[in-house]
Amino acid sequence: MSVLVYVETANGKIAKNGFEAVFYGKKVADKFGGDVVAVTSGSADDSDLASLGNFGASKVLVNKGLSDADDSQTSKLVLAAAESTGASIIIFSHDLTGKAVAPRISSALKAGMVSGAIDVPSDENGFTCKVNVFSGKAFGHVNVKTDKKVISLLPNSFKPEEGGSPAAVEAFDCDCGSAKVTVVETKTQDGEIPLPEAELVVSAGRGLKGPENWGMVEDLAKELGAATACSRPVADIGWRPHHEHVGQTGVAIRPNLYIAIGISGAIQHLAGVNGSKVIVVVNTDAEAPFFKAADYGIVGDAFEVVPKLVEAVKKFKASNN
Amino acid sequence: MKILVCISKSPDTTSKIAFTDGNTKFDENGVQYIVNPYDEWYALVRGLELKEAHGGTVTTITVGTAADDPTIRKALAIGADDAVRIDAEAKDAYFVAKQISEYAKDQGYDLILTGKETIDYNGSQVGGMVAADLDLPFLSLASKLDVDGSSATLELDITGGTKVVKADLPAVVSCAKGMAEQRIPNMRGIMAARTKPLNVVAPAGVEELTSFTSYSMPDAKSECKYVDPDNMDELVQLLHNEAKAI
Ligand SMILES: Cc1cc2nc3c(=O)[nH]c(=O)nc-3n(C[C@H](O)[C@H](O)[C@H](O)COP(=O)(O)OP(=O)(O)OC[C@H]3O[C@@H](n4cnc5c(N)ncnc54)[C@H](O)[C@@H]3O)c2cc1C
Ligand SMILES: Nc1ncnc2c1ncn2[C@@H]1O[C@H](COP(=O)(O)O)[C@@H](O)[C@H]1O
Numbered sequence: 158m159s160v161l162v163y164v165e166t167a168n169g170k171i172a173k174n175g176f177e178a179v180f181y182g183k184k185v186a187d188k189f190g191g192d193v194v195a196v197t198s199g200s201a202d203d204s205d206l207a208s209l210g211n212f213g214a215s216k217v218l219v220n221k222g223l224s225d226a227d228d229s230q231t232s233k234l235v236l237a238a239a240e241s242t243g244a245s246i247i248i249f250s251h252d253l254t255g256k257a258v259a260p261r262i263s264s265a266l267k268a269g270m271v272s273g274a275i276d277v278p279s280d281e282n283g284f285t286c287k288v289n290v291f292s293g294k295a296f297g298h299v300n301v302k303t304d305k306k307v308i309s310l311l312p313n314s315f316k317p318e319e320g321g322s323p324a325a326v327e328a329f330d331c332d333c334g335s336a337k338v339t340v341v342e343t344k345t346q347d348g349e350i351p352l353p354e355a356e357l358v359v360s361a362g363r364g365l366k367g368p369e370n371w372g373m374v375e376d377l378a379k380e381l382g383a384a385t386a387c388s389r390p391v392a393d394i395g396w397r398p399h400h401e402h403v404g405q406t407g408v409a410i411r412p413n414l415y416i417a418i419g420i421s422g423a424i425q426h427l428a429g430v431n432g433s434k435v436i437v438v439v440n441t442d443a444e445a446p447f448f449k450a451a452d453y454g455i456v457g458d459a460f461e462v463v464p465k466l467v468e469a470v471k472k473f474k475a476s477n478n
Numbered sequence: 479m480k481i482l483v484c485i486s487k488s489p490d491t492t493s494k495i496a497f498t499d500g501n502t503k504f505d506e507n508g509v510q511y512i513v514n515p516y517d518e519w520y521a522l523v524r525g526l527e528l529k530e531a532h533g534g535t536v537t538t539i540t541v542g543t544a545a546d547d548p549t550i551r552k553a554l555a556i557g558a559d560d561a562v563r564i565d566a567e568a569k570d571a572y573f574v575a576k577q578i579s580e581y582a583k584d585q586g587y588d589l590i591l592t593g594k595e596t597i598d599y600n601g602s603q604v605g606g607m608v609a610a611d612l613d614l615p616f617l618s619l620a621s622k623l624d625v626d627g628s629s630a631t632l633e634l635d636i637t638g639g640t641k642v643v644k645a646d647l648p649a650v651v652s653c654a655k656g657m658a659e660q661r662i663p664n665m666r667g668i669m670a671a672r673t674k675p676l677n678v679v680a681p682a683g684v685e686e687l688t689s690f691t692s693y694s695m696p697d698a699k700s701e702c703k704y705v706d707p708d709n710m711d712e713l714v715q716l717l718h719n720e721a722k723a724i
Contacts, residue, residue, distance in 0.1 A: 232717030
């Protein structure tokens with residue numbers, strides 16, 4: 158058996174999810190045997206790529222000729238690498254690229270897929286892995302019946318730790334066809350922390366009364382180095398941009414800390430945030446359902462509590478420096 | 479333009495989630511099924527808007543049993559022209575995708591629309607698998623879709639932003655928030671849906687590759703610890719020392 162991990166690079170840098178996927182791949186290889194090979198494309202430095210070895214990769218295959226690959230080209234790259242390494246387990250991050258590419262690999266290789274794994278598979282019934290189902294309200298245990306397996310790892314399920322030594326980086330050229338999808342324009346919010354990757358998130362809801370009151374939320378996020386999020390009605394009425402909407406119909410996130418301000422905690426909202434490790438709730442209504450999901454609760458008016466919290470964080474940072 | 483929209487059912491978002499038979503089966507007792515929100519609000523409604531703008535037809539396809547018919551009728555009430563049901567219990571994503579691609583392969587659809595994911599199993603798999611089977615471009619997590627002649631312009635979610643892309647039709651698109659606004663079916667739509675064609679088709683012989691062997695529930699959350707609203711220093715200390723979150 159050997160394990161192949163697809164690692165995404167963007168702007169010449171390895172994505173955070175790539176380190177997670179390699180670290181996870183090593184755990185899977187330790188359990189089921191074999192080496193971990195990472196495969197990537199684009200222009201990251203060899204020394205950066207070699208650092209994947211510190212997280213468990215024994216070798217990194219890179220197709221430098223392929224930059225800005227579309228999903229069909231990335232699929233061809235992964236299939237070629239799978240063939241050349243004889244990999245029996247192929248791992249992706251369950252991020253935007255993984256969601257597009259992993260199902261194609263599963264279909265092409267007729268390899269059963271675990272979508273959104275949150276744990277290392279067990280050998281129960283051969284190969285069984287735990288995933289979130291019902292938007293995080295329960296866990297399912299998926300048994301894969303085929304010899305080859307595809308796993309997409311839910312981001313933020315493992316914290317990569319360094320252990321190994323730098324990996325060998327090898328050029329891997331293969332014919333990945335031409336792009337079927339052409340990129341016209343890319344729009345990213347400069348300087349902001351992308352919500353799905355954020356470890357700390359400050360979120361607010363209808364309790365804030367209007368978009369003009371978000372200044373204190375942004376202040377708190379800035380002090381903490383957190384990303385901002387919001388409830389659905391707030392995005393729907395245009396108080397906040399759509400990409401901040403978390404929940405069942407928005408983005409699902411699993412940060413270390415989620416601070417919910419003036420959000421009632423409807424079940425559809427919780428579905429997108431219940432994977433957070435620590436939840437803080439600020440709400441005037443002691444009966445708000447969110448308190449049932451909270452680790453720390455503050456029954457109080459956001460307009461008084463949040464500015465005090467901003468000051469407390471500033472004080473904490475000053476004393477910790 | 480010929481549009482195929484993949485419609486699945488999912489438990490109402492407020493359903494109580496529980497399991498029976500030694501935690502091997504989802505407990506359907508008292509569960510109301512709805513059209514999976516991504517399929518209904520985004521894929522189906524955008525399909526209808528494109529038909530209204532460019533002409534053509536919108537057909538829905540569902541892999542399911544007669545128990546899925548009420549959700550299929552709901553999709554017809556919202557405005558789809560006709561529906562196909564592949565008469566089989568939806569097993570894993572591979573099984574479902576193969577059924578859809580087998581049906582669609584020689585029907586000449588310009589667009590195959592799916593939802594971003596089903597809200598019960600949250601796989602985000604079926605669309606990519608259908609695209610792989612049919613060797614079509616797959617536009618994953620689109621928040622905007624416009625069609626001009628034989629090409630489509632889309633906005634896709636990427637980490638920390640969006641990108642605008644162009645692709646030739648036919649293509650498979652998975653639809654996320656932003657695509658369209660939810661439509662509430664009116665009385666006329668509901669009446670018309672009763673007589674629109676719902677074609678039941680025998681499944682292709684396909685084996686599933688995976689199965690759910692059991693389920694479990696998360697550990698009950700420990701009690702919420704309340705902090706005095708006037709003492710935010712204490713909260714910061716708790717987050718630092720106890721929760722180790724900052
Ligand atoms: C199919 C479906 C899917 C959905 N998907 C999502 C989703 O993905 N994400 C999502 O968020 N919602 C979703 N919803 C909507 C969800 O049901 C709730 O309506 C929504 O989450 C409520 O948003 P809110 O908490 O901001 O507003 P409200 O429910 O109005 O709550 C506002 C809260 O603020 C508190 N408050 C008021 N003033 C203050 C103050 N001064 N200080 C502190 N607290 C204050 C109030 O006590 C209240 O608890 C979905 C609904 C459906 C039917
Ligand atoms: N049984 C099914 N019948 C038809 N379409 C389905 C079925 N299951 C899933 N889909 C479609 O595939 C999308 C993604 O589903 P999933 O891969 O299960 O998250 C859904 O939003 C639907 O559009």
